[in-house]
Structures are given as C-alpha cells and as structure tokens.
Amino acid sequence: MRNIVIEELKASEVYHQKVEVVERKGLGHPDYICDAIMEQISVNLSQKYLETFGTILHHNIDKGMLVAGQVEGKFRGGRVVSPMRLIIGDRATFEYEGVEIDVSGLAVETAKAWFSENLRFVDPENLIYQVELKRGSAELTDIFSRGGKVLGANDTSAAVGYAPLSPTERLVLETERYLNSKRFKKECPESGEDIKVMGLRNKEDIHLTVAAPLVDRFVESEEDYFRQKIELHDRIEEFAAGFAEKERAELEACICAKPTASLNTLDMPGRGMEGIYTTVTGTSAEDADCGEVGRGNRVNGIIPLNRPVSSEAAAGKNPVSHIGKIYNLLSHRIAAEIYNQVSDVSEVYVWLLSEIGTPIDQPQIATAQLIMKKGAAGDVQKEAAEIIEKELENIHSFSMELVAGKRPIC
Template identity: 30%
Template sequence: MQISRSLTSVADLPVETVERKGFGHPDTLADGIAEAVSQAFSKACLEGEPGAVLHHNVDKVYIGAGHIASWFGGHEVREPVVVRINGRMSSSYGGTDLGIEDIQIAAATEYLSVFAPHYRVGETIRIEPNATQHTKRPHWFTPRDLADVPDAKEPRASDTALCVAHAPLSPTEYIVRELEYALWDWSGEHPVPRWSDVGQDVKVFAWRTGRRLEVTACVPLLSDTVASLDAYLERIRHLEGELQTIAERLAAGRLDVRLRVNPVDTPQGHRCYMLALGSCIECGEEGVVGRGNGWNGLISPLRPRSMESPFGKNPAYHTGKVYGQVAQRLADDIHQRFGVACSVWLSSPNGYPLLPPHNIWVELPPGEGPDDRELEAFVQERLQNTQVPGDMLVRRYRP
C-alpha cells in the first residue's frame, strides 16, 4: 500500500467544471439498463441452483433508432425506439436453461418504467435481447457445475484494470448531482418525476470561477403539455426560478449560483427543447454504456477517472466493477472517519486474487489526516470486511 500527501482538492482550484447526464439521457439509460440486467441475472443465480453468480457481462447495451415527431400540443409515433442488450450471459447451468431472454426483457422493462415513464415497451420501445455465449473457453457460459465457474470459489481479477474514487464531493459536484436528483420525488418505493410536464433527458453543466458558479440546465418539456411558444417560454421562466431556488439551497452560501434553463437563442428565435415522451432516444439520438456518468453519477473532468465503466459488468469478480465500488466505499470511509479529502486508486494484474487488491494508493492533502500507520490499518480492516458478491449487489437507482 502506498500513501502520498500531494492531493489538491478540486474545490481549491480557481476553475472547475462538472457535468451530469440525467436519468433520461440516452447514455444514462443505457448504463441503468445494463446494471439492472446484470443485477437481475446475478440475483437469479444466487437464489437458484447455481448459488453463485455465473459468468456474464452486458456492458454494451445500445439504445437508439427511435422516431417520434412532436409539436406544440401533440406528437406522433413513427418508429419505436430499439433497446439492444448486447454482451454475453451464461444461458444454462447443469443442462438447465436459465431463461436469460426473459430476464433481460423483464429487467429492462422495469428499469424503463421508472426512468423513462412515458414510454411503453411494445409500443414506443422494442427490447431486443442479444446476449450470446460466444467464447474460446468451453462451458464458460454454459457451465455444467461450479467447476466450470472457478471464480465463484476463488475470485480473481478478470482483467488488469485501474479504478479510482474520490471523497468528498466538491460543492460544485454536490450541486450538479443533487439538482438533477431534485427533479424526482424519492419518497416512494421508486422515484417518480417531480413535474408531470417535464421530460427526463436532462443535462446539468456547471462552470465555477472562484466562488461564482454558472449552471446551465437543459430540461425538456413534454410536447403534449405545451400549447404554444409563449406557453413554453413562460413555463421555462417559472422552472428556471424554481431550480435557481433549489440550487441556492444546495449551495448553502458556499458559492454564488447563477442558473439558466434552456438558454438557446438563435437569429431565427428561441430554439425549444421539447420532446414527445421525454428522451432524445425518440428523435434519432443514441445511447451506449460507458459514455456518461461515473459510478458517483458525475462527469468531473478535473479529477482522475476510472478507465472502466462499471455498469453491466459481473458484480462478483469483474475487476472494473468490484474495484470501482470498493474504491468509492473506501474513499467515503476514510473521509468520514478522519475528516479529510482523499483519492483511492486500486488495481491488480490479470489473474491475481481479487481481494485485497494488489496495488493500493491513497492520496491525501499535505499535512492532513492520520499518520501512515493508522491509515494503513484502517484500510486493511475495511478491505477484510468487504464481501463479494454480497457487497456488490446493492440496488442503485442513481447511476
């Protein structure tokens, strides 16, 4: 384990940029569907005869090809959106079919019902299960018994991967993430949109200079609810005021926030951000896994970022998934225990035991935090208490 004390907090930099692609953004939807399918399959394996998570990776989900026209007061479905679940999944165990197509369709349908609530599978969305069993290893995706799943007994790094996590969020990061979360009501079993006339394909971008934070929120209105351009502009002004109030509350005096919603003016007039059902998947845009938010739900260009996208990867022994979550939990634990900002880097060569990671690097600010011996003991204790896959199967509604 290596410890360095050279960390500069992004909150102390003169300039900071942060972005979040909201839940209905094509890329975030792809991430979420991939994760939902992986978790559903993993739970079915653990609760069924295998009793262990079988080999799978569905981290190549694709969404696109939709064509739904919209105008003030209405819309028309011309071509449904396609969700293609690409990747590989174990299709049988001990000669018994696992019904992976049904698992893929059910998990994707449930996820879309929450985060793309205005679309209907079979009407405006078509789901295409496309997970294969192609491999050079016999029985890797058609195991006869757990002897064909060696990772289940002795998890090893499935790839040489580097994952990095940071804690705490900077004030800019916190505002950007929580501002998009505020578009949802989280009080029930599943989140629901806070406003019935607002779509889900939201993007929040912030640029901080010193204490001044400029936030741009792109928020679509649903076309059926907007009668005219004047009605659109009036609703956007009202929405801008509400989000400005929320942003100021989140800033809590730490930053001076100026927020704008859909500020797109052209020589021809204002360009409306208006969608039929709430996401740009309906008008030709496409989404794929790994192009959007990181595990913490943000895109922070001034922080080092994991090269692996965790969404859809095997939660029991895929390095890029396990280390991403372990690194984030470890960073959070260090911050909570010692009150210090930190970055945690984890990696292991391909084939090494998965836990504890072979390479551990913790970065702290100069002159802050515990001494090296106390920190190392704390990290080792936390790693010893990490259980795979149990700790990895926490259902997250906030990718």
C-alpha cells in the same frame, strides 16, 4: 501481505482550485438509460443464478446501445413515428448443470420494467429489443468454477475513487435529482426526464447550464413554452441558492452566495417547434440522440472533469469477479471511509490495480493519496492502511451488496 502504499499528496483540494467543471446526465438521458438498464439486468440475472444454482455465474451485460427513434412533435401532444431500439449485448451463462436459464427473456422483461418505472411517457411495449448476448469464453467462464469464496479477477485493470465530493459536484448532482424527483414531477409534470446539468465554478462564481425538455402534451403554444420555461428556470435558481446557503452554513466551503443558471440555451423565439426544446416521451432518445453504456456518469453519479477517473464502464459487469465494476465502486467507498475516519484529512484519492487471475482481494497495489488539512501534524499512514486492509478483507460482503443492487452506479 497486501501491497498497500499511503502517501501525502501536496496539492490543493478541488474546491480551492480556480476553475471546476462538473457534469451530470440525468434519468432520461440516453447514456443514463443504457447504464441503468444494463446494471439492472446484471442484478436480476445474478439473483436468478443465486436462486437457481446457489452461486453467481459468468456474465457481463456491459455492451448496450439505445438507438434513437423518430417522433413528430406537436403542441398539445405529438406522436412516435418510429420506435427506439435497445441493443443488449455481451456475455452470459445460459445453461449450468443441465438447467437452462432464459437470459434473453429476463433481459427484455427487466428493460421493460425499468422503462415503466422511470420514464412516464415511454411505452415499454413500443420499443424494439435486440438481445445480442452470447456464451462466454472457456477460460473466463472457468474462473467461476475454480472454487473459493473470493474469485480471481477476470481482467487486469485500474480504478480510482475519491472523497469527498466538492460543493460544486454536490450541487450538480442534487440539482438533477431535484428536477427528476417524484415530487417535482408531480408539481411540474411538463418537465421531461432527459435533464443534463453542467456546472462551472470560476473562483467563487457558479453557473449551471441546464438542458430540460418540456413534454409537448403540456405545451399549448410557443408563448406557453417560454412562460413555463421562465417558471422552471426560476425554480432551478431557487433550489441552487438554497443549496449554496446550506453548504456555507455546514461546511464553510468555497461556494458563492447565489449560483446562476441558464436553461435550454438553443431556444430561439419565433421559430415555432423548431426553436424550442420539447419532447413527446421525455427523452431525447426518441429522435435526437443515441445512448451507449459507459458514456454517462461515473459510478459516483457525476462526470468530474477535474478528477482522475477510470475509463471502465462499470454498468452491467458481473459483481463477483469483474474488477471493472468492483474496484471502481470500492475505490470510492475506501476513500470515503478514510475521509470520514482519519482526522485532519481534507481530500483522499484511492487507486486499485488488479491482475487477471489473482484473487480480487489481492490487488497488485492499493494506494491512497491524502491531502492533509493545513497545520495537520499527525502520522495517519497506519490508520489509512488499516482501513484499506479491512475493506479488502471484506470484499466478498461488498460484492454481495453489488449483487443485491444496493450500490447505485450512475
């Protein structure tokens, strides 16, 4: 029998609290880049192991760092002076049953492909790639040789997920996705990918602080920069207002009529290139900010400061035994299933705790905390427990979704 505990949580939903703070690091942010690339390496390596050996082998590509380079920004287009350096690290299986896998080559090619597909002005060939992947320890590697459809956990760790996203969380998430969408980039090619959105809700008033560089090849002068900045700011506020109107119509949620936004607040007119936020490549990793795995968004795409979160970096961990990835994503899935299937539940938190060596479908404890709607009288504990039981029974199928890269993690 699995150790499943369900309890009612006597608390206010996040969207009813007076203050809410939410952050989203976008596509071109150095931390996002590290998470996305290390995760894609894990996905591609898992597929290679399956194709070659018919099974997933030990690996954790979850130690990565993007070291900033140096550029010379200039109106109408600057240049890269010193390239960025991507460090790819931790553990992998290089040989199995006498057959070798070119793990380092796969990692570098995956990184180059990601840059090519996601950052328009980064030349994948103009980076330094430093692969620091080593062989795993004997005991952790042996987990993969012990047999069984469901492997043992390779760590003792806890994860927490929740549902649903609040209107503020959705607004922050969707604002960045809108600004980095292919359609928006086609309409506004001057908008760089390194976009960060910080949302503050104070009672019913929501303000977004957005950082979004302009690519200098599209900027003629300081005057032209501020003209384009006004246009970009207006589009952000237009999108936010439309989103808020839709939220109120669909959910009757606590969200203001017209969110406000500020853009690139460090700017100072009259200081030339030193007083404006431009970029040569679209990312601040070109010369301003390094990136690291685990410092970016949580697995649901945001950094929700009002919520409990796990400190685990999910990106790049193997998808069949490392609960630092599996439980982080599964806890959010279970919470969503409970929220969607159990009546009168207003908000759900799900906690999962593993024990190293124990099968991943047998957590030390799986618990759901339910915030019920006002006036709810039904006993929903059995329904919630059945959902948790079902999801844990199907954890192998869930892991295979992670293997296939079907569950975004940043």
